[in-house]
Amino acid sequence: MGIPILSAVLNAATFVAFEGPDADAAVPWVWALEPIAVSLLALRVPVVWAVSAALGAALLPTASGLLVLGHVPEAVLVLTPWHLANVAFVVIFAGIRVRLRAFGESEEAARRGAEEHARAESEVRRLAALGLLVHDEVLTVLAVAATTGRDGGDAVSDALRVEARHGLGLLGGAPAGRTAVAGSSGQVAASLSASLRRIDPTIVLDVETLDASPPPPDVVDVLARAAAEAVRNSLRHAGEGVTRRVAVRVGGLSVGVVVRDDGCGFTDLEGRDGRLGVREGILARVRAMPGGTAELRSAPGAGTTVLLGWSA
Incomplete structure (x- = not known):
């Protein structure tokens, strides 16, 4: 002044x-x-x-x-x-001042909008993760227990009890941890196999280590959870007397998991007919990961094959 x-x-x-x-x-x-x-x-x-x-x-x-x-x-x-x-100079600069103020206000509004959008997306992701947790660890166990009945055998009953305790621990606030631990490729493969056998003790496993270097822990965790959901889905829907086989290939630059059963099969391959486990727990979960691929093959009477993979 x-x-x-x-x-x-x-x-x-x-x-x-x-x-x-x-x-x-x-x-x-x-x-x-x-x-x-x-x-x-x-x-x-x-x-x-x-x-x-x-x-x-x-x-x-x-x-x-x-x-x-x-x-x-x-x-x-x-x-x-x-x-x-000279009043014209005043009008020109006053117009610039008004525009700058409007720009600042719109920029601030955009910043607040971006923050609110980020918070909303974070909340959506949190709720989606909670929904998958409840589905994977609680509802599926209850569904398998309801459909297995008394004829499932002691091994299956023991597996259900282990799964139930695991789910209650997660919901009760115990640290969830990772489905498969980090380490060498051999340790990762062994941990992944153990987590699947915990769900179905009768499963047939074929494990191969491609090289000594381990894949990223987040990749292993996503694939392990998706494979576990595929096994649970088979236990729930494939029918009685079904053989389940899982092939695991683990390397530092690629991981592959194939889950097969010789059960009744189905036609809703993308999980559109209300199959949350297929749509979100398996396909969307892996496809959302950079480098992740997920495919489901099935037909009535021809069994079901779930192909999960990741490459760097």
């Missing part, structure tokens, strides 16, 4: 200190600074005040001439209308 105030003071004192033979030819030198001064005002004060100040600044030399000389010098009288046009 210092420049506009100094400009106004100098304009008002134009002819107070004037010395010269021809006052009518005198032109205030400070008028050269006036466009800058009024433009600065447009950026600092309300538009009405800035317009009023611009008009007043243009008329101050006229008032100074009247008060000091008793008349308006001719040169000032001719140039005053041009300086009154």
Whole structure:
């Protein structure tokens, strides 16, 4: 604000200190600074005040001439209308100021919207993970227990009890951990096999280690959970007297899991008919992982094959 105030003071004192033979030819030198001064005002004060100040600044030399000389010098009288046009600078800069303020407000609104969107997405992911947890660890165990009945054998009954304790631990707040531990490829394969055998002790496993380097733990965890859901799905839907086979191939740059049964099969291969376990627990879970692939093959009377994979 210092420049506009100094400009106004100098304009008002134009002819107070004037010395010269021809006052009518005198032109205030400070008028050269006036466009800058009024433009600065447009950026600092309300538009009405800035317009009023611009008009007043243009008329101050006229008032100074009247008060000091008793008349308006001719040169000032001719140039005053041009300086009154400095209001245009005020309007231009005031418009820029309004646009900048609107831009800032819209930017802030966009930032708040992005934060709210991120929070909503996080909540959706949390609820989806909770839904899968309940489905994988609770509902499926209950469903298998209901469909197996008393003829499932002691091994299956023991497996159901282990699964039930595991699910209750997760819901009770115990650390969920990973389905398969990290380590060498051999350790990963062994852990994955153990987690599947915990679900179905009668499962036939074929495990191969491709190389010594381990795959990323997150990849192993996703594939292990999807494979576990495929086994649970088979226990629930494939029927009685079914043989389940799982082939596991583990390497540092690729992992493959194939779950097969010779059960009754089905036609809803994408899980659209309300099959949350197929759609979300198996296919979507693996496909959402970078490098992950998931495919389901089945037909009535031809059994079911689930192919899960990852490559770097």
